[in-house]
Amino acid sequence: MWTTVGLLLCAVHVAFAVVYLYLTWHHKYWEKRGVVTAKPLTILGSYPGVLADKSRSLILDVEEVYNKYKAQHRAVGTFLTRQPQLLVLDPALAHEVLVNKFSDFRDTxxxxxxxxxxxxxxxxxxPFFSAGDEWKKKRTENGGGLTQNRLKMAxxxxxxxxxxxxxxxERARQEKGDVIETKDLAYRFTANTMADFIWGIDAGSLTGAVGEIGHFQKTSTDWTFNxxxxxxxxxxxxxxxxxxxxLQMRFFTKxxxxxYLQLTRDALKLRQSGSGSERTDYLSHLIQLQQRGNSITDTVGHALSVLLDGYETSGAVLYHMLYTLSEHHDEQEKLRSELMEALDSExxxxxxxxxxxPYLDQCLNESLRLTTPIGFFMRICxxxxxxxxxxxxxxxxEPGTSVMVPAYQFHHDDAFYPEAAKFQPDRFYNGAATVLTKRGCFLPFGDGPRICVGMRVGQLSVKTAILHILSQYRVEQTKKVPVGADxxxxxxxxxxxxxxxxxxxK
Ligand code: HEM
Incomplete structure (x- = not known):
């Protein structure tokens, strides 16, 4: 009997030792290479927020490490759970990874x-989820439908x-008063533009009853959340x-x-029957790709790639920008003057x-700096x-090792943006955004060959909504909203x- 208990205890110890060794196997990785290391915890690595649920958060953990080591080092060795990852602390090094040495850090x-x-x-x-040559193909196909020329036509x-x-x-104000929940409003707008651009349909998000969420928007909200x-x-x-x-883990739900498969099939059928055949939109681009051999799977994949950020990220940028402008009356007035002057008599x-x-661009850039919806990028060597x-x-x-570029932290660092917490669109006066991006410290859309492929679409959506709203309404805050990193x-x-x-x- 005692022998059996002894053997069992021994097996338990061995199992623990194996798990412990597995979890900590790489923990000397940076030390062995003479790189300053942010000390890892056994399972959690340098960022407990990756595995913890509500109590911590990855972006705030990155902030902690960034603040501790920045200014003294160009990069610090960290561990994403058990995997070694280099956290870049110097924007010039970020530029090197994203742009100059792109071919050495091509995958995400x-x-x-x-x-x-x-x-x-x-x-x-x-392209966001592709690697190697497949990434190149997807990016070329995807981006072909998002060129300046195409957007101009659309x-x-x-x-x-x-x-x-x-x-x-107007309908909302008449029915419910002047105060409007602006997250909802922003997503109604981006749902409408994306449904029309990608599938040529009216999502009903701006034309349906006030407050009612239609099927397209409901599905898209649940889908992006997932x-x-x-x-x-x-x-x-x-x-x-x-x-x-x-576990056969999957990304999108069945x-x-x-x-979206049914929606795409229906939209293709309608367009091929002649309806809307004069339009230049994303659907017409997808049809051209199909004629060159793309399958229905490729077509839905491209459509969803545009929807993900065209709906969610652009909507988030829009309501953050409106919230910020509602707090900064002088900047709102200055922007309104520019917009009113640009509109013709009609x-x-x-x-x-x-x-x-120019000032619209400055305000958008400053708003993107403060919000930075995609706060960090992880590249694989x-x-x-x-x-x-x-x-x-x-x-x-070594190939396989990853590098993190902490865009959010660069954007909020007083060393690069004096009084970084303040909304000051004049920071971006006279094309400063390009210079700051080249220095590696302004990266709301990333940089290099993997820079956001839909940047122009995102900018166009936000700018259009701001133009229409500010030329008709003064927007004011009714209460402060806390920020969170949930x-x-x-x-x-x-x-x-x-x-x-x-x-x-008027
Ligand atoms: C204002 C809204 C947007 C912001 C702030 C944003 C930001 C970003 C950022 C930071 C990246 C990562 C870049 C990198 O890793 O270096 C990215 C990549 C990407 N974005 Fe956007 N994005 C926005 C809108 C859009 C839109 C509207 C689309 C689609 C039309 C889009 C499609 C993509 C794709 C496909 C990638 C992956 C590109 C690649 O890896 O080659 N984004 N975006």
Whole structure:
């Protein structure tokens, strides 16, 4: 009997030792290479927020490490759970990784999050989730439908959405008063533009009853919520990536896949029957790609790649910008003057003019700096290469090791932006954004060959909504909204954004 108990105890100890060794196997990785290391915890690594649920958050953990080591070092060795990851602290080094040495750091961690479940096929259509040559192909195909020229031809979609937005605000004011929950408003606008641009349909988000959420918007909200939850879930699975295949982990849900597949089939059928055949939109681009051999899976994949950020990220940028402007009356007035001056007697503006209004650009850039919806990027080293870490230390990077660029922290660092917490659009006066991006400290859309492929679409959506709203209403805050990092991927306004819309006297 005692022998059996002894053997069992021994087995338990061995099992614990094996797990402990597995979890800590790499923990001397940076030390062995002479790199300053942010001391890891056994399972949690340097960022407990990856695995913890509510009590911590990845982006705030990154902030802690960043603040501790910045200014003394160009980079610090960290552990994403058990995996070694280099946290870049110097924007010039970030520029090197994202731009100059792009071919050595070509892939992203998110590309390792797909392909574990053969049914989860639409997510693989997005460049965001692709690697290697497949990424290049997806990016070229995806970006081909988002060029400046194409957006210029599709500009009517945004103009009409802007008009519908104002009609919706008017109906809301008449039915419910001047105070409108602006997160809801922003997502109604981006749902409308994206449904029209991608599928050529009216989502009903601005034309339906006030407060009612239609089927398209409801599905898209649930779908994006699930996609962000999936990123968090896959971040957690970094502790044991082999589980992904075993558990057949998938990114998008089966139900949402079926919804968007049917929607795309219906939209293609309608367009091919001649309806809307004169339009230049994303659907017409997808049809051209199909004629060159793309499958329906490729088509839905591309459509969803545009929807994800075209709906969610652009909507988030819009309500944050409105909230910030509602707090900064002088800047709002100055922006309004620029917008009013640009509108012709019929209230129109051209695509080119809207894209190049200098103060609108400054306000958007400053708002993006403060919000930074995608707060960090994780690149994987794809070729043996070297990084100069300063003080004579040159690090040999091994393929497979990842690097984190903390865009949010750069954007909030007083060293690069004096009084960084303040909204000061003049920081971006006279094309400063380009200079700051080249220095590696302004990265709201990333940089280098993997820079956001939909940057122009996001800018166009936000600028159009701001133009229409500010030329008709004064927007004021009714209450402060706290910020929170509950997803761990960014820091956002946490709660309803109740703003007051007062019609301007003309
Ligand atoms: C204002 C809104 C937006 C912001 C702030 C934003 C920001 C970003 C950022 C920071 C990245 C990562 C870049 C990097 O890793 O270096 C990214 C990538 C990407 N974005 Fe956006 N984005 C926005 C809107 C859009 C829109 C509207 C689309 C689609 C039309 C889009 C599609 C993508 C795709 C597909 C990628 C992956 C690109 C690649 O890896 O090659 N984004 N975005």
């Amino acid at each position: 961690i998110t590309s390792s999050y797909v392909g574990h479940n053969p049914d989860d096929k639409f997510v693989q259509g997005s 500009f009517t979609i945004w103009e009409q959405s802007g008009k519908k937005l104002i009609e919706y605000i 996609a962000f939850k999936s990123i968090i879930k896959f971040n957690k699975s970094l502790v044991a990536p082999f589980l992904r295949k075993m 139900a949402s896949d079926e919804f 209230g129109h503006i051209s695509y080119e003019q809207l894209s190049t209004l 794809t070729k043996p290469t070297q990084l100069d870490l300063g003080n004579g230390k040159v690090l040999d990077m 997803t761990g991927l960014g820091i956002f306004l946490n709660g309803d954004v109740e703003l007051k819309y007062t019609k301007l006297q």
